[in-house]
Amino acid sequence: MIHFDNVTKRYPGGHEGLSNVSFHIEPGEMVFLTGHSGAGKSTLLKLIGLLERSTRGQVRVAGRNLTRLSRSQIPYHRREVGMIFQDHRLLYDRTVFDNVAMPLVVAGLGHLEIGRRVRAALDKVGLLSKERDLPVTLSGGEQQRVGIARAVVSKPPVVLADEPTGNLDPALSREIMSLFEQFNEVGVTLLIATHDLDLISRMDRRILVLEKSRLARDSASEGAC
């Protein structure tokens, strides 16, 4: 589902965000991406969501070669990649419902269909009763769950999460992770960047470790999984 072949990302000024990284993630896998801050986790996710482009090497997602994707095709690629952020990136002047509905509105779905799917997604993350609330009235954990509902509402085959539990206490983090596992059970490919090693060790999933912009360890190739 996600293929990195000798991918290097160099920023203007010479700093390398990623150096020669290669790995494959199969459809339906749930993979953790870890490493110190600045090791390149965010850069890697940004390359998949086409927030940035690789300097060298090839990135392929769902059979699409992102290196060759034109600017005008980027939106259609992003519709197939749900993204979850540490800072949620919600619109604070719109209700929970409207926030979650955005990907469907953008995709041009009908009114009824949007209502149905948004409620299903909100139900899934346990926020159905708060659909009319503004995000500011919600707790951090709840806001994160709104962000998750928005990422999965259009049923993308790939979901990326960048430090989704960064600001949450352990109990809430576990809750979020069990949500991710539920999505994974229905076939969604997940790539979750986190530095919460405790959490990862308890989950027994494939782990990619980045160190100084390089892929230092892939638990799959060690037969640990």
Next chain:
Amino acid sequence: MIRKQRKKQSAKISARSSLRVDIWLMRHLQVALASLGRLVRTPLSTLMTTLVIGIALALPSGLYLLLNNAEALSGNWDGAASISLFLTQETSDKQAHELANKLRLDPAILQIQVIERSVALEEFRQLSGFADVLESLKENPLPSLIIVEPQPEHAEPAPAEILLSRLKKIKEVDFAQLDLEWVRRFHAITEIAQRGVLILASLLGLSVLLIVGNTIRLEIQNRHAEIEITKLIGGTNAFIRRPFLYNGAWYGLFGGISAWLMVSISLLLLDNPVARLAGLYQSGFELSGADLATLGVLLGGSTLLGLTGSWIAVGRHLNEIEPT
């Protein structure tokens, strides 16, 4: 069985595609109304922008209307490209008619009108209010008058001049006058004024583009986060652009309407004094406002200006916002 299923499927697909068009139209309507609602929610800034656009548009359209009125006024004088032949005192009415008959055969002349001395006197008596004075005169001081209207091709300045000098040579003619010069000057002046209005309209139209462009630029800045997130979740540039374009079009339309109101009110204020002035010249002239076609051009043009202004702004600034 299979065929039936296929039929069902294709029916489903066509139903879906017509549904998509419906959704597309609905989306446009929604976005148009949403951007209208956004404008209504900030009434003061919307009003100010609208008024600025309105003033910028009212100036050229008001001047245009005034010019139109002036043209209508001068239209009455176009027929006055005629030559007046004042005959000598000795020429009798009979001789005048004989001369007129002779002139009617002239191929350069379209029409001849004879105003006999007695008729002229009567007219003067009625119009001037000097009836008593005229009464005391022993004889009619007014000459007979022949008004010559040249054929159109001889009404042009140069041939009319030739005709004039030809008519001047007739023995009975005391004095001949071509009533063309000042009409021509007036035309020249209105032509300059027209050019001026055109230049003014272009400059002010440009200013409307800039006003709308700047307003939309600020709007884009204010909605930076929204644009960024919309791009993150796969919103196309067309999708993001749409509300701003509607915004600009609304600004243009409202600006056009307010310009029209300003012009109408100004004309209303001018109406009475103009009627009084026209009355002093014994003219029934009335200021005419914008007709439907002019109004259509004004509103359509202003909407288009607003749309273009926002298009330029959106095109310039939307690409600068990329999610990170």
